[in-house]
Structure formats: C-alpha cells, structure tokens
Amino acid sequence: MAWATIEDIRAAVEDQTTPRGFLELAAAHPDHDALHAKVDGESGQWHTWSLSDYRELVARATAGLTEAGVRAGDRVLLMMRNRPDFHWFDTAAQFLRATPISIYNSSSPEQIHYLAHHAGAHVAIVEDTGYLERLLKVRGDLPALQRIYVIEPGTTGVPPVGVYPVSDLLDAGTADLDALAAATDPTDIATVIYTSGTTGPPKGVMLNQHNIVYMVEQLRRCTPFDSFVGKRSLSFLPMAHISQRLMCHYEGMLLGYSVYCCPDPNLLSGHLTQVRPEILFGSPRIWEKIQNAFNAVLASDPAVNAEFHDALATALLIKQAEFDGTATQQQHDTWAQLDAATFAGIRARVGLDAVRVAVTAAAPIPCSVLEWYRAIGVPLSESYGMTESTAAMTWSPQRNKPGSVGQALPGCELAIADDGEVICRGGNVFQGYLKQPDKTAEAINDGWLHTGDIGILDDEGYLRIIDRKKELIITSGGKNISPANLEAALKAVPLIGQAAVIGEGRPFVSAILVLDPEMAAVWARAHMREPVSLPELAANPSVIAEVQAGVDQVNRQLADVEQIMRFLLVGEEWLPDSELLTPTSKLKRRSINSRYAAEIDAMYTDVN
Numbered sequence: 001m002a003w004a005t006i007e008d009i010r011a012a013v014e015d016q017t018t019p020r021g022f023l024e025l026a027a028a029h030p031d032h033d034a035l036h037a038k039v040d041g042e043s044g045q046w047h048t049w050s051l052s053d054y055r056e057l058v059a060r061a062t063a064g065l066t067e068a069g070v071r072a073g074d075r076v077l078l079m080m081r082n083r084p085d086f087h088w089f090d091t092a093a094q095f096l097r098a099t100p101i102s103i104y105n106s107s108s109p110e111q112i113h114y115l116a117h118h119a120g121a122h123v124a125i126v127e128d129t130g131y132l133e134r135l136l137k138v139r140g141d142l143p144a145l146q147r148i149y150v151i152e153p154g155t156t157g158v159p160p161v162g163v164y165p166v167s168d169l170l171d172a173g174t175a176d177l178d179a180l181a182a183a184t185d186p187t188d189i190a191t192v193i194y195t196s197g198t199t200g201p202p203k204g205v206m207l208n209q210h211n212i213v214y215m216v217e218q219l220r221r222c223t224p225f226d227s228f229v230g231k232r233s234l235s236f237l238p239m240a241h242i243s244q245r246l247m248c249h250y251e252g253m254l255l256g257y258s259v260y261c262c263p264d265p266n267l268l269s270g271h272l273t274q275v276r277p278e279i280l281f282g283s284p285r286i287w288e289k290i291q292n293a294f295n296a297v298l299a300s301d302p303a304v305n306a307e308f309h310d311a312l313a314t315a316l317l318i319k320q321a322e323f324d325g326t327a328t329q330q331q332h333d334t335w336a337q338l339d340a341a342t343f344a345g346i347r348a349r350v351g352l353d354a355v356r357v358a359v360t361a362a363a364p365i366p367c368s369v370l371e372w373y374r375a376i377g378v379p380l381s382e383s384y385g386m387t388e389s390t391a392a393m394t395w396s397p398q399r400n401k402p403g404s405v406g407q408a409l410p411g412c413e414l415a416i417a418d419d420g421e422v423i424c425r426g427g428n429v430f431q432g433y434l435k436q437p438d439k440t441a442e443a444i445n446d447g448w449l450h451t452g453d454i455g456i457l458d459d460e461g462y463l464r465i466i467d468r469k470k471e472l473i474i475t476s477g478g479k480n481i482s483p484a485n486l487e488a489a490l491k492a493v494p495l496i497g498q499a500a501v502i503g504e505g506r507p508f509v510s511a512i513l514v515l516d517p518e519m520a521a522v523w524a525r526a527h528m529r530e531p532v533s534l535p536e537l538a539a540n541p542s543v544i545a546e547v548q549a550g551v552d553q554v555n556r557q558l559a560d561v562e563q564i565m566r567f568l569l570v571g572e573e574w575l576p577d578s579e580l581l582t583p584t585s586k587l588k589r590r591s592i593n594s595r596y597a598a599e600i601d602a603m604y605t606d607v608n
Contacts, residue, residue: 003410004221004410004411005410005411006411006412006413006425006426006427008410008411009214009217009218009410009411009426009427010214010411010427012217013210013213013214013217013427015186016186016209016213017094017181017184017185017186017188017209017213018091018094018190018209018212018213018250018253018254019091019094019095019177019180019181019184020181020182020184021213021253021254022055022058022091022181022253022254023055023177023178023181025051025229025253025254025255025256026051026052026054026055029051029229029256030050030051030052030055031050031051031052032050032051032229032230032256032258033048033049033050033230033258034049034050034051034053034054034252034256034258034259035048035049035053035054035084035087035252035258035259035261036048036049036084036258036259036260036261036275037083037084037260037261037263038261038263042267042270046260046274049084051256054087054088054091055177056174057088057170058088058091058092058095058177059174059175059177060088060169060170060171060172060173060174060175061088061089061091061092061169061170062092062095062096062174062175062177062180063172063173063174063175064092064168064169064170064171064172065089065092065093065096065098065123065169066096066172066175067169067172068123068146068147068149068169069122069123069146069147070093070096070098070122070123071096071098072096072097072098072188073097073098073099074096074098074099074122074123075098075099075100075101075119075120075121075122075192076089076093076098076099076100076101076121076122076123076124076125077101077103077115077116077119077121077123077124077125077145078090078100078101078102078103078124078125078239079102079103079105079107079112079124079125079126079127079131079135080105080125080126080127080131080151081105081127081263081264082235082236082237082238082239082248082261082262082263083127083151083261083263084261085125085127085151085166086102086239086249087249087252087253087259089125089169090102090191090239090249091253092175094184094188094190094209095175095177095180095181095184096180097183097184097185097188099189099190099191099192100191101115101119101121101191101192101193101194101204102191102193102238102239102240102245103115103116103194103240104238104240104577104583105127105131105238105577106577106578106583107134108134109134109135109137109138110138112134112135112138113138113141113142114201114202115194115202116135116138116142116145117141117142117144118204118434118435119192119204119434120144121142121144121145122144122145122146122147123145123146123147123148123149124145124147124148124149125148125149125150125151125166125169126148126149126150126151127150127151127152128150128151128152128153128154129150129152129153129154131150132148132150132153132163135148136148136160136163139162146162147162147163147164148162148163148164149163149164149165149166149168149169150163150164150165150166151166153165153166184209185209186208186209186210186213187208187209187210188208188209189206189207189208189209189431190207190208190209190211190212191207191212191245192204192205192206192207192434193205193207193240193241193242193245193387194240195387196582196583196584196586203433203434203436203439204433204434204435204436205242205387205388205430205433205434206430206431206432206433206434207242207387207390207430207431208431210427211390211427211428211429211430211431212246212250212390213254214390214411214426214427214428215246215250215390215391215392215427215428216246216250216251216254216255217411218392218409218410218411218412218428219246219251219392219395219409220255221410222395222396222397222398222409222410223279223357223397224356224357224397224398225356225357228251228255228256228257229255229256230256230257230258231256231257231258231278231279232257232258232260232275232276232277232278232279232354233247233248233251233252233257233258233259233260233277233278233279233280234248234259234260234262234268234271234272234275234277234280235248235249235259235260235261235262236262236264236265236267236268236271237265237281237282237283237583237584238577238583240583241362241583241584242387242390242391243281243359243361243362243383243385243391243392244281246390246391247279247281247359248281257279260275260277265286265576268286269290269293269350269351271351272350272351272352273349273350273351274351275351276351276352276353276354277351277354277355278354278355278356278357279355279356279357279358279359280352280355280357280358280359281359281360281361282358282359282360283360283361283362283363283576283584283585284360284362284363284364284365284366284369284585285363285497285498285576285585286360286585287358287360287365287369287373287380288365288366288369288491288497288516289518290350290352291369291372291373292494292497292516292518292519293350293518294346294349294350295494295518295519295522296518296519296521296522299522299526300522300525307342308342308346311338311341311342311343312372312375312376314334314335314338315335315338315343315375315376316371316372316375318331318332318334318335318375319335319371319374319375320371323399323400323401339377343375343376343377344377346376347376347377347378352378355378355379356379357379357397358373358378358379358380358381359380359381359382359383359395359397360380360381360382360383361382361383361384361385361391361392362584362585362586363484363584363585363586364465364484364485364487364488365382365488366488366489366491366492367402367403368492369492370382370400370402371402374400374402379397379400380400381395381396381397381400381406382395382400382402382404382405382406383395383405383406384405384406384463384465385428386451387430388429388430388443388449388451389412389424389428389429389430389449389451390428390429390430391428392409392412392428393408393409393412393414393422393424393428393451393463394406394407394408394409394412394414394463395407395409396462401460401462403464404458404462404463404464405462405463405464405465406462406463407460407461407462407463408424408461408463409426409428411426411427411428412424412425412426412428413425413426414457414461414463415448415457416455416456416457417450420454420455420456420466421450421451421452421453421454421455422451422453422454422455422463422465423448423449423450423451424448424449424451425447425448425449429444429447429449430449432444452468453465453466453467453468454466454467454468454472454482465484466482466485467482467483467484467485468484471483471484471589473501473502473503473504473509474504474505475503475504475505475506475507475508475509475561476505476506476507477507477561479561481501481503481509481561481562482562483500483501483503486499486501486509486511486554486558486562486564487499487500487501487511487587489554489557489558490511490513490550490551490554490564492554493547493550493551493553493554494516494519494550495515495516495519495520495523495543495546495547495550496513496514496515496516496547496550497514497515497516497517497519497573497574498513498514498574498581498585498587499511499512499513499514500512500587500589500592501564502593502600502603506604507604508563508565508566509561509562509563509564509565510564510565510566510567510568510600510603510604511551511564511566511567511568512567512568512570512592512596512599512600513547513551513567513568513569513570514570514571514572514573514574515534515537515538515543515569515570515571515573517534517573520534520537520543520571523537523543523546524537527542533571534571534572534573535571535572536571537571538569538570538571539569539571543569544569547567547569548567551564551567566603567603568596568599568600568603570596579591579595580592580595
C-alpha cells in the first residue's frame, strides 16, 4: 500500500471532479471499451460502448435533461437494473451539477414515495413499465416530480401525462461537456445514497465530488495494477449501494475500468465465466455462495474431493507462512505445483482465474472463507467502511490479514475513541444527511466520523471490528454479547447459510439458523433416497443433529455466556433485498424478530 497523508491525497485531487476526470480519460483513450451489456437477453451477444460512445451519450443525455428543466441542485431519481443507461444518465446529471439518486429496485410504492419525497426529485428515469407502475401509484403525493422517463416503455398505448420515452432525452441534441465540466465544483453533491434503514427510516447520505475523487484516489493507491484502463469489472449489485457505485461507476469514469453489466445477481455464475473479471466486489454472502456451490460440485466426486482437500490443507499452511514471512522457497514451489495441478483449473471453472483484486465488505465474513480463497489463489480481502465514509476506511489487499478488516486507507486517519468506537477523518467523510442536521451532528464531531462500531487496532494498524455499538446484545444477566461475530462463526458450519443471534433481555443466547440450499442439497443426495424440500430438511432429525454438531464445535471456541444454547433451524432461504435482509445481505433484526416472534419465545418457554 502506498502510504499517504490526508494532505497528500487532497493535493492529488485538488479542484478535480468526476466530470472533469471523465473527459480527461475519454480524451486519452477514446477507443477504449468502457461499457458492455448483453442484448436480446442472456442468449444474446455482448454489445460494447467505447469511451467515445459513452461520452457522446452523456452529451446527448445532458442536453435532454437540460431541456427537461434539470438545473444545478435538482435531483434526478434513477431506478433501473445494472445496465449501461445508468452510467450515461447518472454522469449527465453530474455535468449539470444536479444530483443523481439511485433507489433499490425492490422498493415498494411506499418506500419509493418516502425516498422520492424526501429527496424532492424533479425528474425520474425508470427501466420499464413495472417500475413505472410502482412510481405512478404514489405520484399524486410527489408534487416536485415533474417528469418521468421510461427506458423500455412497451406498447401499452398512450402514456400518462408527464411520462415520456427515454428516447426524448437522447434526441435533444448534444451539450457542450467541456464548458459544463469546467463549471463543476468539488463541493457539488455528486449523489445521495440512502441508508438501508436497518436502524430506522433511511437517511440520505450526501457525498460531494471531492468525496468521490478523494476515495477513488485512495483506492487507486491500494490497488495492485500498473495500468487501470481496460481492467474488467463486473457490475451486478445495485447502484444504490455505494461500494458497487464506486467500483463499477466512478472508478470506470476516472480510472478506465471496462465495466460489464449483469442485470440480475442470479445470473452471476454465467457472467463470471464469460467475463472472467479482473476486479470483483461482492458481499460476504456472494463469496460464501460461490464457495458452497463449488464445494457442492466437489462433493459429487469423492476422489476429486479428497484430493482437493488434501491440497487445500497444505496450501492453507503455506499461505499463512507467506503472510508471516516465514515461508521457504520449497513451500512457494509446493504451492505453485498445487496450483498447477488443482487450483488453477478450479478458478477457471468458476470464472475467477483472472481475478487480481477480490473485495468483500458490508458485513462480517468468516475467517475460514477468506483463508479458503487465499489458499486456492483468489486474493480475496476484506474492506471496512460505511456509506458515510464514501464506502471505505480500511483495506489491505496486498497484505490481507483474515480476522481483521485491513489497515487505514492512505489519506484516512483512523482511531479508537475512549468508549471503543471506531472513528475516522479525511476527505472521504460525507457532507451530512440530507435535511437532517441533527443526525449529521451526531455522526460528525470535530471532523471525526463516528461509525457506531466497536473495534480494536493492533500494533500493525490492522482493525478488528467487535460489533455494532447499537447491536450489542445485553442478556438478562447483564452480559454484553457481540451478535455479528457469533453469526460469522455459525455461518462457517457447512449446512448453515444465514444466522441471526437472539438474546437481548434473555437469560441465554439462542439463534435462528437458515439452511444453505447448495450444501443442504449435497447432504440430501448423500443421505436421502428421494428428493426433499428445504423445509422438510430443516425438520429432519438427522439434519438437526448434524447442525447441532456444528454448533457444538462453534461453542467450544466461545466463552460460556456467548454459547448458543438453543437454535431454530429454518428451511426458508433468506434472500438479499427482502423483508429479512438488506440488498447487501445485512440482517434486518427487527423484521427477523417480528417474523419469528413465536418461535423465539418458544425457545425460552421452559426457562425459569
């Protein structure tokens, strides 16, 4: 990592904005492939837009938004899947010094109303009639919303008043981007990202142009590429999430990543093998599912499975020695032999053979998962941050230390407050919450962003997160318990896909455990004569016994007060962007407690 102070990073990005940086990149590499998407569905061919094409479409979209009445300070609502259109419309709004705001595609009409009303959106651009219908249900209560544009309007007749095809935005001429970029300012709000609402109503996090270019420069100095232009990146998570927006939009605009659009995370496996990305961001659950799917395939061939795990056991020891600086040349040679014989083919099989930067964030990931990927040659590293820090505060991709979330980014000052809370300051700290100065004052004190997380810094500056300040469980006996760490340990049990620890005000800790679909299917094939459903497996005494054995193993590593005394096994998969999980698979604890209230009470009914 290229260490740098806050002053170093500020000097490097002085007076820069994403529109200016985008024009510089397009001028230097006009023929570079910038954006890619499938046409005519998954069976279709890839279509590619060069930086020159991208620039032209931004110029047209900017002219269209100008004609639609969008001015500096206005807000433009974007609701679409991962597709190239997002990039030129979001970028066009920035050239106008307006604020593009993405909202999650699964948002209900009521959620859309809250976000659009709170943002005061003037224009909305939606993907198709399905999104449009949800927006129209609440449009009467959105007086600021003047125009809605639809990318795929369909053929359902005359559109409602104020609804237009997106072609209208692209047929209004071309704007003078050079003049507009020159007028942009680092203090312009580049976007507002709404929090996931796990602890209350979503808050609008205002990130300005300086925040964005500052963070891109921080990440650039950590990333092990000699040249960034043309590096393949796969965009499949919502652009309403700041980490995905950074890696597959802003870094594409400023560094030149070649971004491949995957419109649905369920299509990820196919896109991985076609794109073979060089840089890939995913939440922990994404990496766990890739690992579990791979293990499920291995389990079908006992001989290959045994050979792999023998190689893995050796590789784990070698990679730990490499981190410690004690690995011998013979160990390096042994890993290279294992890689050639076993691991390289595995990486190619799942489309991870070209990955040089693999990142996870947004939630804790078990150490065993990081170590597994490291052992097979996928350089998965964990980053830590929050929307309010423009995504990241820590990241050490070239010296990843499982169990920690890395060291402070260059240009980010990290500290632990007297009460154990992680705090940071630097040009990546957000400008405040939209229309909520009281919440802003709670989050930022004397320039320090207060994260709400409890952490420890070791002697090398590696940060370990203990838990969310507001999520610590206090049992009826007064013991403080960290649910996130327990949940990460429980998810390391092969049959468990999700875990939610219970214990607030209770005499002991319990958990709701969700079967992992891939590994449960492997177990079923090995032990059952006929196919069975996940709910049937969750009720099967043999499955419960195997899960209990895994929980017992976890408990042996825990203090007495932390041990999981009882659990409920669930055969209903918890999906991202649902009632129970945020789009990045964070637990919605209140919803989980509400959904399973009776079952939770039942785990404590016979307790005195």
